[in-house]
Ligand code: UDP
């Protein structure tokens with residue numbers, strides 16, 4: 262064109278060129294004006310990703326500066342507040358609020374004051390792996406930003422995001438565009454799974470791609486806090502078999518407030534015989550205020566750090582576990598039984614949004630938690646699996662549980678300890694309902710009525726009930742009389758209230774109201790009130806009580822199994 266131009270009259274030619282240049286400049290200026298205050302270098306915005314850029318800018322323009330700073334609970338007004346409430350019901354999370362809150366909000370330092378005096382200088386690097394399925398983009402990105410902002414760059418090898426085949430369109434092009442334009446200076450690798458694999462296999466995919474010395478897994482709705490990574494890496498550098506969990510603080514799903522219990526004690530992981538993870542209070546007074554790593558019998562599963570080679574050596578995950586759940590107890594038992602250690606690191610704290618329900622469903626609506634737990638019970642719990650299968654009898658000999666050959670071989674190869682060893686050495690305070698007890702099973706009256714927990718939820722206090730005895734030994738009617746004199750059901754103990762009512766409540770160890778004596782004649786006596794457990798006048802489905810001891814059929818309880826030599830006459 263230029264050559265031809267020179268052949269034309271020169272003045273026209275110059276005007277034509279000038280006009281072309283002017284038009285191009287105008288077009289560029291127009292495009293720039295559509296991207297007000299764009300933090301993005303214009304070279305990163307092309308015709309293809311222009312719609313994404315517009316969408317991000319529109320979103321970013323609505324972010325409210327300072328909202329949720331220091332981890333303060335935040336509230337919106339008007340229509341946003343109403344929409345937020347609706348979102349909470351639908352997604353178990355106030356998505357409206359999260360979208361308005363800065364992605365790089367600053368949290369206050371939640372650690373125990375004593376942590377600030379400790380100095381760590383790890384020399385190894387972490388790969389942080391975040392898996393997600395249809396999580397809210399702003400929540401994922403806040404997780405990523407918190408890792409970037411709270412981790413010295415020399416300790417961070419990479420961040421790996423594993424998309425477990427989300428169906429939410431925003432999590433594809435828009436997320437990629439965000440990373441390419443706002444996080445382009447950081448090493449972030451997004452893996453897209455072609456099929457939904459469930460969280461266990463999604464984490465495995467992430468681990469396969471990782472190159473850091475240590476793998477740190479985080480759920481996609483977390484926020485790391487000051488100096489979170491240093492104590493984790495230091496401890497693993499010191500002992501490569503230590504698998505570590507930070508203190509997991511609560512980020513409230515409704516207002517995004519970051520809550521801690523200050524400098525007071527924290528909890529470690531336990532489990533219930535129904536195969537669920539539980540939080541347990543630290544028993545030893547000296548350990549309650551500790552700032553160095555402390556033994557934890559199990560872990561919650563979503564957030565932990567492990568040496569990468571050790572992760573593979575010790576059997577990574579059970580790849581045949583589907584969906585969600587069970588993998589955390591499997592890994593916890595395996596780590597302890599096969600030569601590792603599981604510890605909570607009090608000076609590393611990460612917030613996690615605890616949702617009231619899972620905002621996603623699983624293909625085929627399978628009870629993956631139950632099936633996965635049945636797998637781990639068969640492989641790791643030896644005879645103690647009886648206590649799990651009592652809760653899930655339908656899974657005991659069920660082919661749905663799948664083939665276990667490889668996991669059993671792994672246990673042999675690693676020459677792992679027995680589950681009894683684990684209970685004795687790692688979790689001696691765990692109550693075993695049919696060991697070292699003077700009686701256990703159903704506690705039955707002569708009228709075929711049994712003590713029953715009346716389906717009391719795990720975190721509630723409720724009456725010790727009476728119900729028609731079931732034909733089989735159902736969990737709700739399984740009680741033990743411990744050697745310490747507790748009339749007990751896992752973590753619940755029967756306690757006398759108001760000298761009359763009997764409630765199932767937390768076991769206190771030595772509380773007199775929780776102390777019972779079972780006599781050979783079937784009387785269950787409470788010395789604190791000098792009264793006896795009675796079913797007299799109690800309707801089915803109501804709570805039993807204590808009354809003046811006078812013998813007779815209403816005060817006689819026959820346990821399925823009794824260690825008669827352990828009972829007083
Ligand atoms: N997740 C996944 N695939 C699934 C289900 C969950 O990748 O099929 C992710 C989810 O997005 C989250 C992590 O796995 O980042 C743990 O799930 P969730 O937070 O729902 O479990 P919880 O914290 O309630 O145990």
Ligand code: MN
Pocket residue numbers: 480481482563613614
């Ligand atoms: Mn989670």
